[in-house]
Amino acid sequence: MPVCTFVVIAYNVERYIGRCLQSLKAQTVQDFEVVVVNDASTDGTVKAIQQEIDGDERFRFINKASNAGAHLARRTGAAASQGKYVIFVDGDDSITRNCLELLQPVLENSDYDILRFGRDVMPASSTESDVAFAYENEEMFNQGDAVLSGHEILESIYSERTHRNTWSIIDCAFNGDFVRDVFAEMTDYPLGRMQDSYEMFVLCSKARTMRMLPDVRGLRYYLGAGISGRSRETLNKFDYLQESARKDYEHVNAFARLCDEAAISECATWLGREYLRIIGNEWVTRLSPDDQATAIEHLLLSWRAKEVSDIMSDPLMARGRWLLEQDMIPAKNDEFYRWGAVFEQSVVPKLSEEQSSSYDAYYQLKHDVEQHVANIVRRREEEARKRQLEAIKREQERGFIHRALNKVAPDGSLCRDMIRVVRAHSRRGK
Template sequence: MLTRASSPDIIRFGLDAFPESGADDGTARAVEAVFNNAQGMRTSKEIIETAFSDIISPRDVWSVTVCTYRGDSIRESFSKMTSKRLGYMEDTYEFFVIANESQTLQNYADFHALKYRIGAGRSGRRLYSAEEFSKRQREVHEMYLLLCEYCNSQRDDTDFYSRTSLWMKRQYLLMLVTDWVTRLPAADQDKGYTAIVETWGAADAAIMLFDPLIARGESLLSKNSIPPGNDEFYRWGQILAKIVPMVDDGRNLPRYDQYRQLEQALEHHVAEIQLKEQQALQAEQERIEAQARFKKGTLMRRVIDKVMPAGSLNRDLVSVIRSHAQRAKRER
């Protein structure tokens, strides 16, 4: 039993997940596995490290709503936050500051205090328009700048906060490109990515595109089929081709060479499949033609056997004439 003296700054509980708006039971169980994983006590920097780095796997969640907080501690944390209105993914910023300002966090993941209805929130599981996606990614970028501002205000262990804010940037980019892939219709993806380039810059926009682009290419490479010309790999590659000239022709882009090698491997893979298909088609055509010739030859032979039976004078006479004709042809 907790007393006021022993009460931690944060208590994190577990949850039960219920799928809604098209979510399935598999997704719900996966969410429960993530949220109900953490055990034990976290102290000092360990609180922020276990949620905002790859120091452990799986990481602790950064959800604000699965926690309760000691009053004076949470009030102090919120006093350190921006007074500006936050938008999409605001809980990442909030929990970052709370985790950094707190000294103790106790996990009670076995006690499921929250009923989480997946798909019932602001985002749901619906598709976005290009305009809505553009607005949300701007909100995330503004929040990232506020997070960097908070990190820069910390006077101790500046290297740690620099690494952590950079790690969060990668997470934001990863979450945004996941939304871009799964929530934007194909017709709006080009426009949506233009917004990312304008907000985050060409280099970050290119880097975040490599994950889905390379994953799609590797998937195609594992299949024994020719992808259609409008496949995601080709569409996304065209978007990347517009961005690369803005970033020193790709020479300073991590994974650009990997993408180019994959692109060439896929071209070779498709060429091999096309060659095999052509060879199979040609072999089938030759089989059909040979079968037709066989049927035609069989019919003619039946006619000859009927008119000139084997052993008849006419049949023998034809054989003699054919033999003389072949000999004369050879002697020419």
């Protein structure tokens, strides 16, 4: 039995899969096997895989006939694994060459169900913003050294806390027997994006112990190579995300009902709110203004009106509160007005009277923003009138002085000429 099985899942990663497999072949410890699962790629991924693994007996290749998503690809790979521990790898990432060497002493002398290691996050470009974004991700993923047990494993990821761990599955080494048994119990339904939120939920619910080793940077995570990042995305991709979250939520809730434990149910409820927060963030940051209104109509087909209200509430209310802090008159197409119109037209009519708090808070904020803007307009108008009156007063004073001068020293008089000479000398002196 090898110390570790790397389960590599690949779908249309022709550009990256060679780098991924080369990083495994370059491991400084060679006691491992690799199971590569191709999820029916339509590009040159299969050819690239075969070029890298041809003749290497440590590699086994599973070529799926139809695409079923990352979850079922991992499930297939887990079932085929034989290692004492299993590490899942996405085909567009890579593993540091000494990953297994650093983990081996812990893997061989412990029986942790989950051993979480650290990652280096590679920025999408060398721009200052992308480098900063990568650094923020490293901080989020690489949490403190700790040993967790029982329900605190699940709660460390699926509950509200300052330093919450992530549900990422690709920076963990799992006990082989444990992960094979748990994946066999998971749904055989194809999941979409964020499928690892469901997978880690089930794994953490069943795990006895979890060790955190963030200083062992075993994963090289390429931000933006797959679906991660901050770039604009199409409405179709957004729909895929929100529909995937809906499926994930249903499967997490089904699992929590089977467990019938209060701690697991509370974590499932928290995850439901987190899905809505993530969808809201994607809606704000990754859709064009033209697509945002259409996306809300699509959300109402997948989610209840109260849930769509929750998706919109955070960004809408945050924008309104921000406007209250500014000394400015917002543009007519400001996000607060644009999002508010969508909320009023599409979401509010579908909310019940019992859910009125969702729109009562918005309408109060809308009123406060209108009053705030009206006060700014009124103050600016008063300041403009004051400036105008001061200008008139100054003009009147200049006219009075000019009339008085003409009376005392008419134009052409010796007195007037002397005044001009004094003024000329005064200007040259300056």
